[in-house]
Amino acid sequence: MTQSLTITVNGSAHTLEVEPRALLVHVLREDLNLTGTHVGCDTSQCGACTVLLDGRAVKSCAVLAVQTDGREITTIEGLAPNGDLHPLQRAFWEHHGLQCGFCTPGMILTAVDLLDEHADPSDEEIRRGIEGNYCRCTGYQNIVAAIKAAAAELRAGATAGATR
Amino acid sequence: MATLFGSGIKRREDPRLITGAATYTDDVKLPGLLFAAIHRSPYAHARLRSVDVRKARSAPGVVAVYTGADIKDRVTPVPCAWNIPDSDLKVPPHPLLAHDKVRYVGDGVALVVARSRAAARDALDLIEVDYDPLEAITDPERATQAGAPRLHEEVPNNIGFTWKVSGGDAAQAFASADVKVAQKILQPRLQPTAIEPRAAVGTYNAATGQLTLWVTSQNPHIHRFLCSVMLKLPEHKVRVISPEVGGGFGSKIPVYADEALVGFAAMDLKRPVKWTEDRSENYKATIHGRDHIEYVELCGTKDGRITGLRTRVYAGLGAYASTAGPGVPTILHGLMYSGAYTIANIDGTVHGVYTTTTPVDAYRGAGRPEATFLVERLVDLYAREIEMDPVDVRRKNLIPKDKFPYTVATGLTYDSGNYEAALDKALRLIDYKTFRAEQERARREKRYLGIGVTTYTEICGLGPSQVAGAVGFGGGLYDSAIVRVYPTGVVRVYIGVKPHGQGEETTFAQIVADEFGVPIENVEIVAGDTETTPQGWGTYGSRTTAVGGAAVKLAAQRVKEKSKKIAAHLLEASEGDLEWKDGRFVVKGSPDQAKSFGDLALAANVAWNLPEGVEPGLEASAFFDPSNFVYPFGTHICTVEVAVETGEVTILRYVAVDDCGPQINPMIVEGQVQGGVVQGLGEALQEVAVYDEDGQLLTGTLMDYAVPKASQMPSIEVDHTVTPTQVNPLGVKGVGETGTIASVPTLVNAVCDALAPLGVRHIDKPLTPARVWAAIQQAQGGAR
Numbered sequence: 001m002t003q004s005l006t007i008t009v010n011g012s013a014h015t016l017e018v019e020p021r022a023l024l025v026h027v028l029r030e031d032l033n034l035t036g037t038h039v040g041c042d043t044s045q046c047g048a049c050t051v052l053l054d055g056r057a058v059k060s061c062a063v064l065a066v067q068t069d070g071r072e073i074t075t076i077e078g079l080a081p082n083g084d085l086h087p088l089q090r091a092f093w094e095h096h097g098l099q100c101g102f103c104t105p106g107m108i109l110t111a112v113d114l115l116d117e118h119a120d121p122s123d124e125e126i127r128r129g130i131e132g133n134y135c136r137c138t139g140y141q142n143i144v145a146a147i148k149a150a151a152a153e154l155r156a157g158a159t160a161g162a163t164r
Numbered sequence: 165m166a167t168l169f170g171s172g173i174k175r176r177e178d179p180r181l182i183t184g185a186a187t188y189t190d191d192v193k194l195p196g197l198l199f200a201a202i203h204r205s206p207y208a209h210a211r212l213r214s215v216d217v218r219k220a221r222s223a224p225g226v227v228a229v230y231t232g233a234d235i236k237d238r239v240t241p242v243p244c245a246w247n248i249p250d251s252d253l254k255v256p257p258h259p260l261l262a263h264d265k266v267r268y269v270g271d272g273v274a275l276v277v278a279r280s281r282a283a284a285r286d287a288l289d290l291i292e293v294d295y296d297p298l299e300a301i302t303d304p305e306r307a308t309q310a311g312a313p314r315l316h317e318e319v320p321n322n323i324g325f326t327w328k329v330s331g332g333d334a335a336q337a338f339a340s341a342d343v344k345v346a347q348k349i350l351q352p353r354l355q356p357t358a359i360e361p362r363a364a365v366g367t368y369n370a371a372t373g374q375l376t377l378w379v380t381s382q383n384p385h386i387h388r389f390l391c392s393v394m395l396k397l398p399e400h401k402v403r404v405i406s407p408e409v410g411g412g413f414g415s416k417i418p419v420y421a422d423e424a425l426v427g428f429a430a431m432d433l434k435r436p437v438k439w440t441e442d443r444s445e446n447y448k449a450t451i452h453g454r455d456h457i458e459y460v461e462l463c464g465t466k467d468g469r470i471t472g473l474r475t476r477v478y479a480g481l482g483a484y485a486s487t488a489g490p491g492v493p494t495i496l497h498g499l500m501y502s503g504a505y506t507i508a509n510i511d512g513t514v515h516g517v518y519t520t521t522t523p524v525d526a527y528r529g530a531g532r533p534e535a536t537f538l539v540e541r542l543v544d545l546y547a548r549e550i551e552m553d554p555v556d557v558r559r560k561n562l563i564p565k566d567k568f569p570y571t572v573a574t575g576l577t578y579d580s581g582n583y584e585a586a587l588d589k590a591l592r593l594i595d596y597k598t599f600r601a602e603q604e605r606a607r608r609e610k611r612y613l614g615i616g617v618t619t620y621t622e623i624c625g626l627g628p629s630q631v632a633g634a635v636g637f638g639g640g641l642y643d644s645a646i647v648r649v650y651p652t653g654v655v656r657v658y659i660g661v662k663p664h665g666q667g668e669e670t671t672f673a674q675i676v677a678d679e680f681g682v683p684i685e686n687v688e689i690v691a692g693d694t695e696t697t698p699q700g701w702g703t704y705g706s707r708t709t710a711v712g713g714a715a716v717k718l719a720a721q722r723v724k725e726k727s728k729k730i731a732a733h734l735l736e737a738s739e740g741d742l743e744w745k746d747g748r749f750v751v752k753g754s755p756d757q758a759k760s761f762g763d764l765a766l767a768a769n770v771a772w773n774l775p776e777g778v779e780p781g782l783e784a785s786a787f788f789d790p791s792n793f794v795y796p797f798g799t800h801i802c803t804v805e806v807a808v809e810t811g812e813v814t815i816l817r818y819v820a821v822d823d824c825g826p827q828i829n830p831m832i833v834e835g836q837v838q839g840g841v842v843q844g845l846g847e848a849l850q851e852v853a854v855y856d857e858d859g860q861l862l863t864g865t866l867m868d869y870a871v872p873k874a875s876q877m878p879s880i881e882v883d884h885t886v887t888p889t890q891v892n893p894l895g896v897k898g899v900g901e902t903g904t905i906a907s908v909p910t911l912v913n914a915v916c917d918a919l920a921p922l923g924v925r926h927i928d929k930p931l932t933p934a935r936v937w938a939a940i941q942q943a944q945g946g947a948r
Binding site: 019021026029030033034035036037038039040041042043045046048075076077079080085089092093094096098099100101102103104105108123124126127128130131132133134135136137138139140141142143144 | 665834843
């Protein structure tokens, strides 16, 4: 038994037939071939599967695909649609905020949401904000630095935009 | 021209990783792909009365189901590849799927292959296994005692081996010592938790007889070798590709039954097959680390001279001997009992013990964290016993810098070191004296501050192949590179090691770009595919740069030597008249007479005009076998405050001063240290694998196993000293594991220091609030 699902992913509309039990992460990875979204656990702790659902970070292993009918999803592949890296992507690169890279897409998308909520977070707020995303390589220190740097860049961009 | 060596340039692997464009094993898709799932034993120890897979075979979407009985004559058991000598090691057979008994929760019993992941998973529930449960035993000491259940008929008392190390005369040293301290130390089992679970994809070409296996592997050539054995295929008919790998920490060194099973199914069905473990499966089926019960003692003089160290260790092997399992608590552990000190008399005994648990193998640091922990705890206990500052005790016993190379009592020869310089730097950074004064003041106010110091060294850069052979390692430990220069002067470098987060696609390119005077964009590093890369032994034991990087350097030098011959010929000069300047060979005194590396790449590759006896083409390979291991070292210092009412530990500062020789890319080195320290702080503060009496893994999901979160961890202050090694042409040592090696005793020493006024002497890891609180209550004589 399958169910019909229409979602917009990274700006493109898709209509799919999915099993009601299919998780969003599996539909993204297997049906839409968006393998930048990773699976690191089966209990919704690690956050490697984080995507944006209508602009908010969600763990796509904890969302049934059918719950997203009619909604918009952004995955890591959609964060830099024109090839220009998002400030967070640039900052992770610049500040060595990744090593093996497996947690990175989810970490970056969580940070997008975090900076949407808090334009100027402290280190502690960043650490709390990303505690649902596990990284085993970096010890988080450079991730915090990267998010902080991206926040500054985004604020500068917003100011520049406002005064233009 | 400025060199790239020493420059913290951004990593070249990152663009694909930050855009989701990287290909990890589970991302590999092939036409007609089938999906495998493994039925795993829910019992720690049981006889298999029957395995009924009929319902599963006829379930929707199921293509095949295999039991242990189905496959046992078609494959060979999972090999153990570190057969330590002089130890009566017993390696009982480890079948790919159990067919008589299961020996741990997670032991594979049947393999399902189906058209979808979900169908394979569903079919697992239709497999009916009649288990006859037997008694479990998870404690490696109790497993050796009378009455313990026996896992393997051929292994009495479950003792897989007894291995000894000695130097000097420890019995005499202890008999005549003024001061002795002894401690039972538990180094509990840990779950490595690379964020990417293991996976494998197999595809078989029946016409060529070649099996291609994508595997989450730190060492694809070892996977090729051992999978070819298990599957009875000639080695050249197995191609292993380790694509992007999402962390390993040792857990992707071993060659597992699961990976061979995927290859077996792909060959049998002549269809591509994928298997990906989920996290809960990972926690049962992927190796664990540590698991030591240690009885250790140290002796010395009243004025702080350490004279002897003894150990008796029960090291859990798990249910079967994993790939490197026996080597970890012996060669990589017992040989390091001298730590950074001149301890003349050492005597150690390690019992490797089979228990009804997940196999134990290398986990970041692998044996050295356990050695460093016991040595550094003993040094602190000794300092307290003789009422001497632990820093002064360390200083008194550190190997002096003018004594290198220095041979310790266990027989190892440390290559180079300047331990006091690192100690002094760390003390300055933390401002030791000021903190001690602050601690005094705080104690008067009933606040409990502590400071922990570790002066460590460790053995890495594995290692000379001759030694590998002598200690029973089932392979070489040299490594390799092919440097291939294209006609347009761009370069590809194929390496035998397999980086998976450590950044060698950048650091190795820095080495090559420097050698040739070309932009780094012109150099690409290729790893992970046994079809294109030369024989190598993988990324572990902090060996990648010290051994693999050295091979890259040597191969690049060979290319440059050849290009110099061609330059001399084209410039009608003798080689002796040429000098290398700004990326060109220039005739001395005639700066206009020059050939760039690009000119020579073209000349060599078109071969229109080459000197007599010089072959066309511009490439070279190198196999670098180091003359010794390398021994990075350093001092880590941590300050803490302990809330005695709750047992909660707050880290105030953490300073790490490490010396890995010259740093190719300081940004990457710092990242390795930060990540390693936090991983070690996880071990010290919160991580532990827990089995119940029946051998059920209670920490079987990521909900239960306490991997550090960002909000739980401090920032690490990282600094360094630079002491080159003579062991390799780069002068470099490894730095991938120093963090987990040094940080665990540093934190525990700090907490025990904080609680010294309350009479707390030692607390076993992890230092959760409950344990710290209980230790305080016990020391105070209260109820627990």
